[in-house]
Structure formats: C-alpha cells, structure tokens
Amino acid sequence: MVEIERKFLVNSEDFKKAAYSKSRIQQGFLNTNPERTVRIRIRDEEAYITVKGKNNEAGLTRFEWEKQIDKNEAEELLKLCEPGMIDKTRFLVKCEAHTFEVDEFYGENEGLTVAEVELSSEAETFEKPNWLGNEVTGDARYYNSQLTKNPYKNW
Template identity: 65%
Template structure:
C-alpha cells in the first residue's frame, strides 16, 4: 500500500502523439489535511475513493489505499467534498519500461500539465522523455489536493 512515484512538469504537448490511452477525470476531496487526504474520483465511468498519507522525506513514497465504488456512489460523495474540484484529461504514454500518466488540467488549473511515473523502488532508473521538464516530486503545491484549494490560475506566473 505504499505508492512510489516521481512527478514532473511537462514542457510541450508532444506526448499526445504517443498516448495509448486518454481518460477524463473529475475529483474532489472529502479531506485535504496534509497528513491524510481522502479523494473521490470519477475516472471515465468508474468511481474510486482513495486515502493518501503523508509523504516521506523525498516526497516520492507515501501510503495509498484505493477502493473502487460505483459511479453513482462517487457522484453522491462529490456533493459532500470540500470546495474546489479537479478536472483533467489523463494521457498514458509508455517510455522505456514505465508508463507515464500525464494530466492536462482544466477549469481553474488550466495551463498546468504534470506527468507522474510509478516506481517499484525510489532509486529505480527511469527513461525521461524529451517533453519532460523540471522534476517537482514532493512539491506539495502540485498535489491535486492542494490544486483544489490553491489552483494554478492563482499562482504568480512571473518569468
């Protein structure tokens, strides 16, 4: 039940031509406490409830428990969520022996594109595609639970 993943910013939409899967996701949070978040998600036509714990020092590993629920149950639970929801399209792209999940955000997070790759161990070697930019693993402002409260459109985007 420990999830290990690295997270990166995406520098272009070149990943779209390599995607083998594309899924719409809507999610909200019943709890966004930093030590435990409870997420409700509709992914395509499937519902899920997920509990995540606090990350380790590197931010790459943390407890995650997920249970599939019906779409109707997820819709009902979304009504109870804290203010601020997440809308995104998830693309899946194979790179080397890994699959990158690239989230293109919409709504108040439009303009943000983030890629995640799940690992078996933190030190695992990953083939990094050329459309990957800065690594943001462990930067909590990129957690979906934080994006629901402090969306990308509210950030200071000075260059």
C-alpha cells in the first residue's frame, strides 16, 4: 500500500511507438487536501476510488489505497467532485524491467505530457528512455489533484 514513484516531463512523442497499451481516463477529486486526496477514476469501462496520503519530503513515497467500484457509481460520484476534471490518455511503455505510465492530457491541461515510473525502493535505478525529459517528482504543480485547481493552460 506504499507507492514509490518518480515523475518526468516527456520531450517527444516517441513513446507512442513503444506503447503496448493505451486507455482513456477521466477523473475527479472528492478531496484534494495534501494530507489525503480521494480520487474517482473511470478508465475505459472500469472505475476506481483511490485514497492517497501525504508525500514524504522527497515527494517519492506515499500511502495509496485503491478499490474497483461500479462504473455507474463512479459516474454519480464524479458529480460530487471538487471543480476541475482530468481528461487524459494513458500509454503503458515497457523499458527494461520497468513500465512507464505516460499521460497525455486534454482540455485545460492540453499540451502537458508526463511519465511516471513505480519503483520498489527510493534508491532503485532504472533505464531512462530517450523521450524522458526533466524530472518533476515532488513538484506539486504536476499532481493531478493540483492540475484540477491550476490547469497547465494557466501557467
């Protein structure tokens, strides 16, 4: 239930050629308090509720709990979410022993593409593909919960 991940900007669309999967995601937040966020997500035909705790000082590690829920329930819960929605396509890209989740955003976050890689420890090393740009791990502006409040188009 502990999530360790690093986040990067993406500097080209080369990742799309290597992607083995893609799905459309819509999500909103019932709570965006930095101490705990509660997210409702619909990914294609599946839906989830996720609770995330506060990041550690480095921004790498935090508690995460997720449960699949009925899609109709998720659609109703999205109506209760705080203002601002996330609309994106997620591409899964295998690189050596790791899988990168690359999110291409739409709507008010159009033009933003970020990649995340989950790790088993904060010190774990990984291969960095050529399309990976600057690291933004721990930069709260890039948290989905914050992109609903201050979208990329406003930067």
